[in-house]
Amino acid sequence: MQKLGLFETERFFCDVYCLLPQQSQKPHAHAGADKIYVVLEGTVDATIGDDQVALGAGDCVLAPAGRAHGVANNGSTPAALLVFMAPRP
Amino acid sequence: MQKLGLFETERFFCDVYCLLPQQSQKPHAHAGADKIYVVLEGTVDATIGDDQVALGAGDCVLAPAGRAHGVANNGSTPAALLVFMAPRP
Numbered sequence: 001m002q003k004l005g006l007f008e009t010e011r012f013f014c015d016v017y018c019l020l021p022q023q024s025q026k027p028h029a030h031a032g033a034d035k036i037y038v039v040l041e042g043t044v045d046a047t048i049g050d051d052q053v054a055l056g057a058g059d060c061v062l063a064p065a066g067r068a069h070g071v072a073n074n075g076s077t078p079a080a081l082l083v084f085m086a087p088r089p
Numbered sequence: 090m091q092k093l094g095l096f097e098t099e100r101f102f103c104d105v106y107c108l109l110p111q112q113s114q115k116p117h118a119h120a121g122a123d124k125i126y127v128v129l130e131g132t133v134d135a136t137i138g139d140d141q142v143a144l145g146a147g148d149c150v151l152a153p154a155g156r157a158h159g160v161a162n163n164g165s166t167p168a169a170l171l172v173f174m175a176p177r178p
Contacts, residue, residue: 006149007125007149009123009151009154010123010154011122011123011152011154011175011176012101012173012175014124014125014149014151014173034098034099034100034101036096036103036173038127038171040147044128058129059147060095060096060099060103062095062103063094064098065098065099065100070159082102082127082149084101084125084173085099085173086101086176087100087175
């Protein structure tokens with residue numbers, strides 16, 4: 001998985017994550033920081049706590065602070081996500 | 090202009106702004122809060138400080154804390170923006 005930094009301030013970062021088919025970001029949690037995934041292209045399966053949701057272009061999901069979250073590209077085409085997180089780690 | 094709240098946490102909000110042709114958000118500034126505009130559809134002209142930039146679908150721009158920013162739909166079709174701001178006002 002590739003992470004490309006778009007913006008970073010004292011308060012947040014905004015990255016693009018690129019996942020080839022079968023690539024994933026393993027579920028993990030951040031205490032005190034919230035994250036949003038926005039799908040730009042392709043499809044991903046997002047895990048947010050005990051929930052799993054399939055996301056396509058234009059879909060977005062919130063991973064609240066402290067809740068485990070991750071994304072997996074189980075499709076056959078590359079996927080790109082816009083990722084916001086505040087505060088930045 | 091319509092604002093639709095998507096997510097709000099202690100640390101940020103994420104809204105969708107919908108601007109019909111000729112609608113705009115007048116330039117304004119927030120001390121201590123950064124904002125990102127992401128164009129979902131249509132086109133807008135964004136003002137960030139003294140800079141003006143034309144944005145289309147998939148484009149995004151950062152308005153750092155304290156810098157005046159606004160968006161105007163000068164096109165002929167509706168525009169939709171994803172707007173992320175931290176911390177929330």
